[in-house]
Amino acid sequence: MPIPVPGRVAEALRRSTVEIRSGTRYYQGNGSGTVIRPDQVVTNAHVVRGGSLSINSWEGKTVSASVLRIDTRRDLALISAPGLNAPAASLGDSDALRAGMPLFAIGNPLGFIGAISSGVVHALGPIGMDPMSGMPWVQVDIRLAPGNSGGPLADFHGQIVGINTMVVWDQVASNGLAFAVPSRAVQTFLARSSASRTLGVVVRPVSFRAREFGVIILELVPGSAAEAASLLPGDVLIGANDRHFRFVDDLQTAIEQAPGALLRLDFYRGGQQALRHVVAQLQPEQVRSAA
Numbered sequence: 001m002p003i004p005v006p007g008r009v010a011e012a013l014r015r016s017t018v019e020i021r022s023g024t025r026y027y028q029g030n031g032s033g034t035v036i037r038p039d040q041v042v043t044n045a046h047v048v049r050g051g052s053l054s055i056n057s058w059e060g061k062t063v064s065a066s067v068l069r070i071d072t073r074r075d076l077a078l079i080s081a082p083g084l085n086a087p088a089a090s091l092g093d094s095d096a097l098r099a100g101m102p103l104f105a106i107g108n109p110l111g112f113i114g115a116i117s118s119g120v121v122h123a124l125g126p127i128g129m130d131p132m133s134g135m136p137w138v139q140v141d142i143r144l145a146p147g148n149s150g151g152p153l154a155d156f157h158g159q160i161v162g163i164n165t166m167v168v169w170d171q172v173a174s175n176g177l178a179f180a181v182p183s184r185a186v187q188t189f190l191a192r193s194s195a196s197r198t199l200g201v202v203v204r205p206v207s208f209r210a211r212e213f214g215v216i217i218l219e220l221v222p223g224s225a226a227e228a229a230s231l232l233p234g235d236v237l238i239g240a241n242d243r244h245f246r247f248v249d250d251l252q253t254a255i256e257q258a259p260g261a262l263l264r265l266d267f268y269r270g271g272q273q274a275l276r277h278v279v280a281q282l283q284p285e286q287v288r289s290a291a
Contacts, residue, residue, distance in 0.1 A: 009158040010104060010116050016089035017151055019056040019108045020047055032107035032151030034160060035086045042186060043150030044165055045070050045077045055081045058114060074181060075165055076189045089152060092159025094138055094182035097121050105142055105164050107151030117143045122177055126247060127168060135249045138162040138180040153180040188256050197282040199255055200224020206236060214238040215251055229280035239266040258282060
């Protein structure tokens with residue numbers, strides 16, 4: 001693999017980074033976006049909360065835009081920008097990140113178009129020490145400011161490993177850590193169809209045995225895929241499709257990525273020591289809110 005030249009990589013990625021302006025009569029805002037498909041841009045959901053949308057490319061072109069899909073839970077939005085004609089960036093693998101790896105961010109903070117900042121990976125995980133406290137984030141010791149939201153976080157090969165979202169301020173250390181949605185979550189968001197699938201369970205996270213992480217089934221939706229697979233309330237799910245759960249949203253991610261709508265679940269039942277396995281045929285999402 002050729003040795004990357006950071007300046008050239010950053011310059012190329014600037015062409016895949018756009019400025020997003022949103023506004024109504026009472027609200028005006030701006031942020032950044034990452035061109036991920038021809039004439040389609042990924043950004044944060046909070047960036048597109050205004051009524052009208054316009055996109056300015058690195059080349060100086062301005063086009064009108066509209067929201068195609070939004071996920072407020074993960075703070076992601078996919079928007080359409082016909083005629084943008086900007087080069088699409090490539091998504092990398094956020095799971096391959098390790099503490100200390102160098103990354104850089106591109107965005108439009110405080111009106112500075114195409115500004116670049118760099119730093120190193122601090123951690124990959126939820127906010128705080130408890131994996132049950134929330135969803136995983138790429139946490140980077142890097143300087144961001146208002147206007148960076150929705151822009152790319154990339155490695156030195158130009159692969160997008162996250163979408164910059166927020167800064168969490170450490171009052172003790174008097175500095176802030178940048179938090180980005182991992183590229184794995186972005187891939188899941190982009191792959192999601194309009195007809196979502198569901199297992200039909202209500203769950204909550206649990207820690208059991210030697211602090212092993214899992215989600216316990218509290219309730220089954222009648223007639224659901226989980227009920228058809230003979231799962232029961234009290235079963236503890238620890239993985240799906242050969243991937244162990246590490247965070248709260250891993251079950252939903254596995255559901256969305258399940259090939260052929262088949263989900264192979266690993267679980268424990270009651271106080272039994274033997275690990276069980278079952279294959280569930282996922283169903284279209286019902287009106288009730290469930291995983």
